[in-house]
Amino acid sequence: MPELPEVEVVRLRLRAVVVNRRIAEVQTARVNYAFLTAPARLRSNLQGRRITEIDRQGKYLLFLLDDHSRLLVHLGMTGQLFTSHAVSPRLYNKQSRAGLAHTPARVFVPDKHTHLSISFSDRGEQLHFRDTRKFGKLLWLAQGKTDPRLERLGVDALSITPEHLGVSSNRRRIAIKTLLLDQSVLAGVGNIYADEALYQARLLPQRSAASLRPEETRVLARTVRKVLKRAIRLGGSSIDDYVQPDGSDGQFQNTFSVYGREGEPCHCCRAPIVRVVIGQRSSHFCASCQK
């Protein structure tokens, strides 16, 4: 599940591969995909352009082009961006895994979930966008144009301050976990890192946001930043679909304290990790360490 760390790792790795390369050809899926920009328009607007930089806002990636237009990409739940030499089982489902075995040249073969493929004028590695569950978003933005999705975003979670978190929590009766997931408050935190940050901060996810004391707010702001930075260093969390652009797995999932550890002992007190549903999201915590 791509959250801020996974999106940032994709940005950093991809930047080294695609910046300053010129787009020669864009292939879009034959099957229907929720393109926010019609495929034909996407193809013609990207073709011939040089990629100058990749930016990130929350979980959104922005490919900056030499005509000052931008390609907005959201990976949704299962979106993957990777190069043509990235051949990993996570890039195929059961049906198409056979195709992987028959690829001696170790080059990715686009399957039915590959919705966009970009070739470059230097004929080097291609860039692929794949998304099985189709929750991802692709949107082309003309020069100077923006989008409500970006406008709505709160401060980037990597630079959250106690002051901002405090003001945002003021008089909010929603669970602190739900507040952390609100992209208009804090952009980039998803279910995994919300649970992990709350564990590190020793706060119960169901605590109302308004109930946090200043000291607790201060600690939480710090742990959010800490958890995200550590996950970026480890290449993100590979659970279901996420891979780095070269096809390798992230490693942060090996260091989870609570996420996906229901019934397993807390690393600190050995009490079993509990799972409850908060705001329609499964939430994992230690009932004795977190207050």
Next chain:
DNA sequence: ACCGCACCCTGAGCGC
């Protein structure tokens, strides 16, 4: 204004 909840989608896992 605030908050809960349904919905979009596909594949994995499970019980029968």
Next chain:
DNA sequence: TGCGCTCAGGGTGCGG
């Protein structure tokens, strides 16, 4: 072996 059900959750939008 296969069918049908449930679950995963980021973001959007609607109803109370």
